[in-house]
Amino acid sequence: MSDPAQLIAALQKDEALLEDIHRSDSYDDHFRLWWLGQSGFLLQYKQRHLLFDPYLSDSLSEKYAGTDKPHTRMSERVVDPAELGFVEIVTSSHNHTDHLDRDTLLPILTAKDLTHFLLPEANRHFASERLSLSPAFAIGMNDGETACIDPYEIVAVPAAHNTVERDEEGRCRFLGYVVKFGGWCIYHSGDTKRFEGMEELLRDFKIDVALLPINGDKPERRVAGNLSAEEAAELGKAIGAGVVIPHHFHLFTFNTEDPGVFESACARLGTPCRVLRLGERFSSAEWPAFAERIREAEPPTE
Secondary structure (H helix, E strand, O other): OOOHOEEEOOOOOHHHHHHHHHHOOOOOOOEEEEEOOOOOOEEEEEEEEEEEOOOOOOHHHHHHOOOOOOOOEOOOOOOOOHHOOOOOOEOOOOOOOOOHHHHEEEEHEEEEEEEOEEEEEHHHHHHHHHHOOOOOHHEEEEEEEEEEOOOEEEEEEEOOOOOOOOOOOOOOOOOOEEEOOOEEEEEEEOEEEEEOOHHHHHHHOOOOOEEEEOOOHHHHHHHOEEEHHHHEEEEEHHOOOOOOEEEEEOOOOOOOHHHHHHHHHHHHOOEEOOOOOOOEEEEOOOOOHHHHHHHHHHOOOO
């Protein structure tokens, strides 16, 4: 297990993070986004909250302790999942534990009756068994399908981890989610590498924020791979994203990347990017191109 004194510190966590989330909760036309570590992001828009792929426990470090593949934590946990009962929508992009974690999800999903849980339909029964919940508990998705949960329209798209894998009924086992709301569009990749037709598919959505993994694909890690830092910068540029925010780094020592490599690639390619610290907020009101869009849309004052 990790020495807590050596962990990468969060910009804000626990009470400070929750206070920032609740203080920011507005009915204006802007959205807010917090990075919760690994691939987890909290999206806030018009007082509704969508939580992408949270992992907020030490279940993997405990599972692999004493093995030849230790999952040594690098960074602080930003919040107890039991404090996120206000979230209305939660996603899981696939069955790997850092995207479908019992210790993280159960406190959130059982906090109230109205939490919607989205996952690949191909993974419904696996998830039901892992979480000890009825198979009817989730909204199952396949690529090309849309779920409308006010104010969000959520479109499932394929993900390749390492390939676009389908079950015997042709349903994707790995998904990304494109979320449209109030004129905005955010793409959460899940875990993915590039696949044929990916750029054309995503470009059509006119994505404002692309949340992309950067830890790469190294067989010696003995885990499925992702986009590298360079590939994430290239993909963000190819799809015309308004900004690329990286994820899937700084959780486990054996499976990470220096975000500075990603920033350098973006600078070279001209890809707009923003690297968040743990618990940090990104706001459309603070990103110049997004803030200007809102100002241009506002009716003139008398």
